[in-house]
Amino acid sequence: MSSSVSDPVSSTPKPAPGLEKAPPSPPSDSDDEQETFHDAATHFSPEDEATLLAECNATKAEANSLFAQKDYAQAISTYDRALSSCPNYLDYEMAVLKCNISACHLYLEDWKNTIDSASEALENLERLDPLPKPSRSNKQQQKQQQRQKQNGTAKSTRGNLGKETSSNSDDTVVVEIPADEDEAVALHRLSHSDARLADIRRIRIKSLLRRARARHRLATWSSLTGAQEDYTLLLSLHNTTTTTPSSSTRTQTIASNDLKTVHDALARLPAEINTVKEKEMGEMMGSLKDLGNKILSPFGLSTDNFKMVKDEKTGGYSMNFEQGAK
Template identity: 85%
Template sequence: MSSPKPAPSLEKAPTSPPSDSDDDQETFHDAATHFSPEDEATLLAESNATKAEANTLFAQRDYAQAISTYDRALSSCPNYLDYELAVLKCNIAACHLYLEHWKNTIDSATEALENLERLDPLPEQSRGDKQQQQQQEEKQNGTAKPTRSLGKETSSSDDTVVEIPPDEDEAAALHRLTNSDARLADIRRIRIKSLLRRARARHRLATWSSLTGAQEDYTLLQSLHTAATTTTKSSLHTQNIASQDLRTVRDALARLPAEIDKAKDKEMGEMLGNLKDLGNKILSPFGLSTDNFKMVKDEKTGGYSMNFEQGAK
């Protein structure tokens, strides 16, 4: 089988401030425990060094060994550093995708997304739409409430007013906000990568449930891209999808409904075949068979009804 395209690329965590992490079977770090800055830096340096080895193996297309090495990087990294965990797991998903290990790709990408969700939860769509509608109505009616501030103000990259404590230096605060926005951009970039990899694996797995999951992932990717390209809030532009990936998303969404229906009919047919075999074993002592029972599909609902025919053979 050919490798899925476009080829996945590795993700790298920023080197300053350092942060790459995950827990593993070899070394367990209690989730409630935070290491001292010195110990954390030591563990992180070890993890980063191991990750660099894995990156080299990936570049050499030794994906199986790269996975093992990424796992070692995870084991030496504190398990409360969710972003760094997500980077490593996203890279592991890329390796599995190349190896066509669809289920492992799905698992690794899902774990990466769970780590990212703790850092930057996706908003509830209905809630976001309701708030946006309410704000628009307030602007039209002239009833929008002014923003209140208790201290000096500056604007972050998402155009919302951020309050700076009166005792904090403004230059230091701006530096902190810039770093925060940069990390948010990285988080959302890795989210896009993880969603793409999981969606591709689900699509290639090609079961009824996996195709439905792929459709959900591709729909989310499209909505994130749409939000990024239709809003003036610059922080959301970090969710833009590359043109080649966007074509993949749109093509998949166009093809998936028919593929889902086909997979559903196939799996339902296999399930009914298995039930028929089981039924024949049960009914044969009574001189009956499943041929005495006629399954009729309701084309409107997709459900089935059963009719009994006494003389059927």
């Protein structure tokens, strides 16, 4: 299902982003894999888990209908009910619900809750498909590309960004079918794993786009910096090629309209960040000055009595006291 995220600086919302549907969970290859993240005591029997998932999916369908009717506030409450039915160790199903909740908050222009819900969805997805940690050389390359864009000297390299093969260790592992497993069953299991991996990465892109837009619209120094990080990550994920559990290759792409949003936002954000940074720094210094005046006033002094003088040789500052300053 295609993703639609409107321009982060546009005041008019675009059509609502599509909701996600969680397919039935494929059988796990190993119970120990889940135990890594969740206490065994939180796991339900297969029968109880199936009952809870059926209840969760029925409630989610109700929430989807409310979303389609643009009753976003009621949809959020209904998605929350679905979450309460979903076993908390089913990270993908939890992520889908939280991603849908972030979409509701986005259209209510509740930027903070959009960010929180999308971040929670991303945490669930990270446990299922951890993002490779960028190497030192990749970080330096990204910084250099960002400087080039800010200086207006970036060459046409957008089509090449993110095409490096993922460094996940699974990419180099040969998939072998266990001797005691039927080949048809094994191939079915691997195809389900491939489909689930594609779903995970699709939901990750949606969650990142929603969080980035909300951070951009929140427009604080911290949130704008976070939006820049999200958009940069999205750009690195576009056209990334990885090897799936069945040893086939899959290329991760971002829809063209969303990719345009990413490029446009990254072009604007450096200047916006600097403007908001200066504004917030000025407000902070003003607050500190007011506090200092309250402390000094009983002594007949004010912050105007203290002047910061820069040493041109060392670049450091010294403070001079002036008795008659006002």
